[in-house]
Amino acid sequence: MTGADTPPLRFARTSDGVTIGYQMFGRGPVLVWMPSLSNIVAQWRIPAIRAAYRALSRELTVVLYDGRGTGSSDRRVDPDNLGVDAHLRDLRAVLGDAGIDRASLLGYYHATATAIAFAARDPARVQRLVLFGGAPRMREAMLPAQTRALLSLIDQDWDLFADAAAAAWLGWDTGSSNRWTADAFRTATTAPVAKAWFAAAQDIDVTGDLPQVRAPALVLHRQGQQQIPVEVARRLTAALPDARLVELPGSTPTLFLEDPAADLRLVTDFVTSGRVSRTGSGPLTPREREVLRLLPDGDSNAELARRLGIAVHTVERHLASIYRKIGARGRADAVAYALRGVTDFRHPP
Template sequence: MTDVEVRFARARDDVTIGYQMFGQGPPLVWMPSLSNIVAQWRIPAMHAAYQDLARNLTMILYDGRGTGASDRRIDLGDLGLDAHLRDLHAVLDDTGLPRVSLLGYYHSVPTALAFAARNPGRVERLVLFGGTPRLREAMLPAQTQALLSLIDQDWGLFADAAATAWLGWDAAPTGRWTAEAFRTATSAPIAKAWFEAARHIDVTAELAAVRAPALVLHRQGEQRIPAETSRRLAETLPDGRFVELSGSTPTLFLEDRDTDVRLVTDFVTTGALTAAGRPATGRLTPRETDVLRLLAAGDSNAEIARRLGIAVHTVERHLSAVYRKIGARGRSDAVRLMLDFRHPG
């Protein structure tokens, strides 16, 4: 599977969208961030991940407008949510698939959520990684702001930094090919407009209408999106499940490809979480025990911070570790598990 055909769909506003379809099994649409589906096949880790996923899933990859194999005219106009939804509609209409699962990845998480909310009959399940319903939250970390400032200054340097410092693809030849995929994904002016439009994308109000089961995955370093942000998303969705993956590399299918592939494949095909996808257990530290005790007493994060003399973000970090260690999905689940422990049977 080294030479997958690029097909072309036409969006309702006459923009051409390039996509690929391969594999066998239930369909999973891997939605794009800044992408170049042709160049991404040259990244060894991504090539292997595509092949592994395609053993049990029909994979659909596509480049959003302005990127990769899709229409890259400088006058594309709107690059906001409605434009991204038109791209997805175009691909699905062209494939003829009536119902699919969606893998929202970073920038495309809000698009996946909005599509599921507005088209419940077309979405089987959601897998969400690295994004938030309000995209400006994902762009707040200082490291991300510093990276985005490079777009105007040096497009090549931005691509290199995005591949290594941002996404952790630092092993040769992985880093080299990932940087090349970023560099050839689009142009600096389109990327600048793309990120500017992203600041205004907010689908928070649509979360209650998402009926598809959703698996929210998290693997991030502390300088990027906090685990608590992803956890809140899972708790807000009507049928959301949160899994914090081991490791700190902020991407899927690189640090532990076999586990990631198995987790995504099992969820898309059956809706089940494999053992590899269940949070790990472990002994709580004294501080984590204090935080959990105050949580069970009904204190808010701010109240816990005040009582313990620590910052609110430190409380959130402790809670993230507590949830992972005891296997809780969120605040209420953690309290229930603690009460069950205190009063068994």
């Protein structure tokens, strides 16, 4: 992909003197896709990400930026100044330089906490929140054993870390997408800065900001067992004053890859109108009906799996499909739905 195919880079200056590279393209309401370790120029080379950017830009003005120490932004950063306040300065610099008074925020992984903090502390500037893959207490998003193993590779072998992170964290296959994604990771920053980023993330905790968030929030979850547990997303949803959780089908821990059309419609509809669109349709399968009828018994997913003689991940897949089809926000909604004795599971009552 040539430079002519991507939006031009712009540069903003933070209040503490850091240069932040960003792009702005599309039309319509503004959605700021906030970064973790990023390289927005390299990310345009990933076919699925490029397609997502273009699809979002048909109805939204999309803003991408690289956080301090990464991508096209200033690489010379203070490793002791990578907490949430520093990330807030990056966001404010981009919004100010772009002349954006109010926007919706897509907090993706590391940026989830920053999005929450900004919405709480600058409520007039946030229209809506879309949150995926993170937690207000970032340590919770970094607890899985697989994540700890990957982080240990940063010091040992930076190239191996990039390859492993592309496959395990973002679920890319072994084809060209994986190569481009690994390259985006590899060129996003250096091993010392990445180590400092993740060390700082261990101490990020914005749980105290949650009650002050006034913007409607859409919390999305699609994770395998080795990734962030769904309970983290459920606690986040419950703690926000106006939030809805959608548990997406599949196990790939990313958006816009496993079912890109549904993910894009979900995000675009919410940002443009606040509406949470149905991401699935049609009646429940016989097995899904069986799972739904057992939910009021209070069994865990593991207990349901034993009762039905299937794997736990299969139960999780059925539950995600059930939630999607009946329009449930999560397990509690599905239990209430089942207790109402509905026999036609084609549409929610």
